Amino acid sequence: MxxxxxxxxxxxxxxxxxxxxxxxxxxxxxxxxxxxxxxxxxxxxxxxxxxxxxxxxxxxxxxxxxxxxxxxxxxxxxxxxxxxxxxxxxxxxxxxxxxxxxxxxxxxxxxxxxxxxxxxxxxTRVLSGKSHHIYMDNYISSPQLYQDLLKDGLYACGTCRLNRKGWPDALHKNCLPKQKGASKLYQKENLVAACWYDNRQVNFLSTNSDPTVTVGVQRKQKDGTRAEIKAPEVVENYNKHMNxxxxxxxxxxxxxxxxxxxxxxxxxxxxxxxxxxxxxxxxxxxxxxxxxxxxxxxxxxxxxxxxxxxxxxxxxxxxxxxxxx
Structure with missing residues (x-):
């Protein structure tokens, strides 16, 4: 035209x-x-x-x-x-x-x-009761939301802010040594809260990860080589599916x-x-x-x-x- x-x-x-x-x-x-x-x-x-x-x-x-x-x-x-x-x-x-x-x-x-x-x-209403795994960032995540989704037949995983209601008091801002690979986890029934130190402390919530499993995460060093550091399973799941x-x-x-x-x-x-x-x-x-x-x-x-x-x-x-x- x-x-x-x-x-x-x-x-x-x-x-x-x-x-x-x-x-x-x-x-x-x-x-x-x-x-x-x-x-x-x-x-x-x-x-x-x-x-x-x-x-x-x-x-x-x-x-x-x-x-x-x-x-x-x-x-x-x-x-x-x-x-x-x-x-x-x-x-x-x-x-x-x-x-x-x-x-x-x-x-x-x-x-x-x-x-x-x-x-x-x-x-998530169209996925209710179908056992899907929902990944989200720290703006959305909260312990209460994850528990509600689990009751609805949906699993969840994501980063979380420390000021969310229900977050464990023991996992505070300085609960980890400043060493790559350091981690600390708390579990309440199927809900797992985890802190892991990479370049800084990162906080995770999950209902679809095993807290006893540790994986290796590749990180680039200052000299250009790549090294593997330990991380909870929730870190690997989040990095793989979040984007x-x-x-x-x-x-x-x-x-x-x-x-x-x-x-x-x-x-x-x-x-x-x-x-x-x-x-x-x-x-x-x-x-x-x-x-x-x-x-x-x-x-x-x-x-x-x-x-x-x-x-x-x-x-x-x-x-x-x-x-x-």
Whole structure:
């Protein structure tokens, strides 16, 4: 199509009827009403077309945006510091996004209590009772949350902050000697709290690790050689499975369709589109019926660029239109 036609389509592009959204301040007001139908469809399809592996990750992704929106976040530790936060549950083995939740601010007029626990509980309802292993960072982890998940048939593992309610008092900030490989563990039923010293003290919570098992972790020395230091099993599990959401972000942003706009809902729409395409690419790569083989029988992996080019051709079909004079 011509440039002018494309820009005219963008000018009038909408995903929902804005007049059906209750006014701001109403209890039923939806802050992402503009893209709610698309969000619901993508969310439903992500669940219907895939069954995750044993280990999944819960973490936050950011949609870059510096414009005006009431629920914009500032996260200085992220590469993208300004934007809207999206909680995601992703498969740690292949980066498939299974569940999403856009953080739109407080849900009531008072202070929101237990945000992290509520987010984890909402995202894991589709996995309830299926014995999956949930990995998360210290912003989410708490002893009470892990115990609740265990009662619900889900195991958990992650780093934890020392000020969480229920954390053992004996595992304080200076409970370990400053020596690589030093560790100390406490156990209460199936819940294990562990402190391990690497370059600094790191604190872990787990309901899926054996406290009696010790593993070796490779670390680079100052002279360039690699040495193995002892660590509890929880350290190896966390390092292996935690980066599912971050790797999924890399896959989604590799060929991003994001364009500048003054309205945030268009950023969210493109985020959903890119997520759907990235997850479709993962499904194609996982499917044994869509593998390409060479003449010698070796499996040829399709890259995401080739997949997107084929997808574009399938969406456009045989449609061709000549420019009229």
């Amino acid at each position: 011509t440039r002018d036609r494309f820009e005219k389509i963008l000018q009038y592009f909408h995903c929902n009827d804005s007049t059906t959204n209750p006014a701001r301040g109403d209890a039923n007001h939806d802050k992402i009403h503009h893209v709610r139908p698309v969000f619901s469809i993508v969310q439903r399809r992500l669940v219907e077309n895939y069954r995750p592996h044993k280990s999944v990750t819960i973490d936050e992704a950011m949609i870059p945006f510096r414009g005006r929106v009431s629920y914009r976040q500032y996260l200085p530790a992220k590469p993208c510091k300004f934007g809207v936060k999206v909680w995601q549950l992703a498969d740690s083995s292949n980066r498939y996004v299974y569940q999403m939740e856009v953080y739109t601010g407080k849900q009531d007029t008072g202070r929101e209590v237990g945000l992290a626990s509520r987010v984890v509980w909402d995202l 599912g959401v971050d790797h999924g972000d890399q896959l989604r942003m590799q060929y991003s369709t994001t364009r500048r706009s003054k309205k945030f809902w268009k950023y969210l729409f493109r985020f959903l589109f890119d997520t759907a395409v990235a997850c479709s690419f993962i499904l194609m790569r996982e499917s044994p019926n869509h593998q390409k083989k060479s003449k010698t029988g070796r499996v040829k992996e399709m890259c995401q660029l080739e997949f997107r080019q084929n997808l574009d051709k399938q969406l456009v079909g045989q449609h061709r239109q000549k420019k009229t004079t």
